[in-house]
Amino acid sequence: MSAALIRRLDAAASDFLATLDALLAFESGTDAQIESAVTDILAAVRADGDAAVIDCTRRFDRLDALDMAALELPRQALHNALASLPEAQRAALHVAAGRVEAYHRRQIAESWEYTEADGTRLGQIVTPLDRVGLYVPGGRAAYPSSVLMNAIPAKVAGVGELIMVVPTPDGERNPLVLAAAAITGVDRVFTIGGAQAVAALAYGTQTIPQVDKIVGPGNAYVAAAKRRVFGTVGIDMVAGPSEVLVISDGSGNPDWVAMDLFAQAEHDELAQSILLCTDAAFIDAVAASIAKLLPEMPRRQTIAASLANRGALIKVADLDQACDIANRIAPEHLELSMENADAWVGKIRHAGAIFVGHWSVEALGDYCAGPNHVLPTMRSARFSSPLGVYDFQKRTSLIHVSEAGAQTLGPVAAVLAEGEGLQAHARSATYRVKR
Secondary structure, three states: OHHHHOEEEEOOOOOHHHHHHHHHOOOOOOOHHHHHHHHHHHHHHHHHOHHHHHHHHHHHOOOOOOOHHHHEEOHHHHHHHHHHOOHHHHHHHHHHHHHHHHHHHOOOOOOEEEEOOOOOEEEEEEEEOOEEEEEOOOOOOOOHHHHHHHHHHHHHHOOOEEEEEOOOHHHOOOHHHHHHHHHHOOOEEEOOOHHHHHHHHHHOOOOOOOOOEEEOOOOHHHHHHHHHHEOOEEEOOOOOOOEEEEEEOOOOOHHHHHHHHHHHHOOOOOOEEEEEEOOHHHHHHHHHHHHHHHHHOOOHHHHHHHHHHHOEEEEOOOHHHHHHHHHHHOOOEEEEEOOOHHHHHHHOOOOOEEEEOOOOOHHHHHHOOOOOOOOOOOOHHHOOOOOOHHHHEEEEEEEEOOHHHHHHHHHHHHHHHHHOOOHHHHHHHHOOOOO
16 A cells, blocks of 8 residues: 555665656746736736736635735734734744744844055945735735744844735635744835735836845746746746655654655645655655654645656665765755764755754744745756845945055056957056156
């Protein structure tokens, strides 16, 4: 039974790497219908502003808003949502927010400069973005943790204004999401979603000001819209399906490992859960746990499809080989589920987040450990990083050349400019050189 639930692979097989690469392959290809619809929506909002946003909201979210004022929530509505929560939920949000803020405060970059012997001063000025847009999924599929993970680093960075957009289909508002907005100090909240919300943030309307960057997850229409407006505004990333890679030395609890694989697989059928293990008997035990625990999971159909389509239990020769394979995979989440886990952290070069030891379950990182849960997917951890305060700060170079410095640098610049055939550059530099 278990063999049918998830594939078994052996890293010793001659075709293993080819099989692994095929398993990892994920084309975030675009759907022509979605692209066409998004193109039309972006053009409409760019041309007609508020009127197009209201029209799209009426059609897609089935809201009969008469004007934009009806689509903006007053701050009191956010605080009312916070007050309405059961005490346990309210306390959990505060604890999580406090931990996320404490972690991200350590990421703040500072401006710096130095002075050369001739008096020339060089440096870098670090400043926050003026205005950021935060997209949050709405309705029943709502994620207050996304509000915490996106809004808190923006606020810690000193972003001047944070505007949240969240769809409320059929008028359904999620109090946890609104409460998270209250806790994090979101400045304005509009109950709009989809490509029309991305367009409003990117281009600005009569009511919604243009932002400098758009962050936050969304559906295929939101992702397509973010890709298209990039360049007009910044975006965080276009994320792929969620991923977890567990490296085990066979010392853990197979039920724990099975549930950690489930935790990613339940996101959607394209999510990826992989185990690398040195112990064949432990792999058998995990497979048995999967078969035992799956029937009791509310999202078992999604989990089963994910494990069958993109999951794997892989036997490796040793932990060195496991780390080599992990670096090839460059997973979003990496769990080092082993006895002496700390000793192996240095072997990992590519991962969005590393969870060290049997107690460091990935789900804690999703909600309240402190580090950001917005992580690079689809092997982009090879060159990309988790969302952080640095994503909401920008750097400006500072160049203050002294008179003496101009005498030294001018001739150097002129030689290089002449070599590039840019005579005005050369003359501009030498005009300041004393003869």
